Every structure is written in structure tokens, then in C-alpha cells.
Amino acid sequence: LAKKLGTTIILVGHVTKTGDLAGPRVLEHMVDTVLYFEGDKYSSLRLVRAVKNRFGRTNEIAIFEMGERGLAAVQNASETLLSSRPQKAPGSALSIIMEGSRPLVVEIQALLTASPYPSPIRMSQGIAKNRVSMLLALLQKNLDVNLSAVDCFINIVSGLKADDPATDLALIVAIYSSYRNLPVREKTLFCGEVGLTGEVRPITRLQERLGEASTLGFQHIFLPGSVKREVDKLKRNTSYDIIYVDTIMEALEICF
DSSP states (O other): OHHHHTOOOOOOOOBOTTSSBSSOTHHHHHSSEEEEEEEOTTOSEEEEEEEEETTSOSSOEEEEEEETTEEEEOSOHHHHHHTTOOSSOTTEEEEEEEETTEEEEEEEEEEEEEOSSSSOOEEEESSOHHHHHHHHHHHHHHHOOOOTTEEEEEEEGGGOOOOOGGGHHHHHHHHHHHHHTOOOOSSEEEOOEEOTTSBEEOOSOHHHHHHHHHHTTOOEEEEEGGGHHHHHTSOOOOSSEEEEESBHHHHHHHHO
């Protein structure tokens, strides 16, 4: 019918608690594009995410703000996400994630407190719990900090979800900042994947990430040392300093 009439048909499907389309996936297979409309009822921000698209990129997102007159497009999402960020607060670090072709600056928060339970609590919102547990074990082994007796709560502000491994370094910094009760230096970004031996591994899409950092006026960016040659080839704004690190120990020593 859509092809015959040359028009667009929107089919609305039910989504289960796990975020999947309910019932057989015939609905998802038969259409050209699947869009997820996401949002927290306590937040004014709404995300439209493309998870299937026969005519373009997948994992692209559009960000809107719900107001009195309905949805309005957010022109600078990163600034909106950081608008209410507290200054000089321990347990907070910034990173840049890629949502499709769009770079977004996200705030990762960590709260560590002494646990009254034999098995400490591990809670995470926005980042996979298994990823958090792995990085906690890595910190305990490499930096000799006792995390086996503390509860750990991780959150990405504004209800975003990040599966980009480039957030690993920022997560490590946020956890250590909360553990030592030391704030992270202002206007600083952390981008890097962390391996099981504590090395900071290379990340992709450097041009877009550095461009977003320059637009928002950041002064310091921590990057893996292995990407230095690639960064030197890019035409970039020199208003910020790039700090290359090879291990998490080196990053934390410079940062704090």
C-alpha cells in the first residue's frame, strides 16, 4: 500500500520491559526503518534512535526537549547535557561518545561509600554492569586500592546509555576521584578504551571527537598514546592541550 500510494505509513509496536518489540519480529522485519522514541519521565529530554534503516545509518539519534508547545529540537546536545553539572565535585568525569555520526559529551558519575554488607553493592545506570565490575577489579589490582569493602554506584547523567568503549578511561577516573574524594580538573575530557592489563587502547572517530571538544571550549583532553601519530595528521584547533597516556596509572598520576 505504501509503495502503491507513494506515501509513508507509520506502524506503532508495543515494547516490552527489556526494550524489545513484543511478539514475533515480523513487524521489525517488514518495515524499512525502526525508530525508538526514548525518554525518562522525570527528564524533559527525548531521544529518537534509529536501530534499523535501509536507506541510511543506524544508531543515529535526534535529541529533543519536551516543552509547553511540544517537542523542540536541541541544537547543541552536549551543552544541554552539561548545563547543570556541578563544579569541582569528586566522582565526576567527562567523555565523548559517538551516537551514529554524532559526538556527544557525557558526564559519568561515580559514588563509592563504605559498605555495611558482606557483599558490596554494584549498581550501574547507562553502562553495562559487567564492564563496571571489570574496571573495578582492574583498579584494585593495579593501584592497590581496596574496593572489596565499598558500595559502588555508577550513573551517566540525563539517562543516556553508553556502550562506547572510549568511556572506559573517564569511568576509571570518576571511580578513583570518588574513592580519594578528589575533584577532577576543570574542562578536561577523557577518551580511551582500557584493557585488562591497565593499558589505554586506541579509539576511533578522533576527528569528530576532537571537533566537539574544540566547539565546547575544553582545555585538556586525555587520549591513548597510540593515537598520537593519527592525531598529528588531523587539521585541528590548537586551543586545547592533548595529554597522551599509555596506562591508567599514568593517567591518574597526571590527573590528580
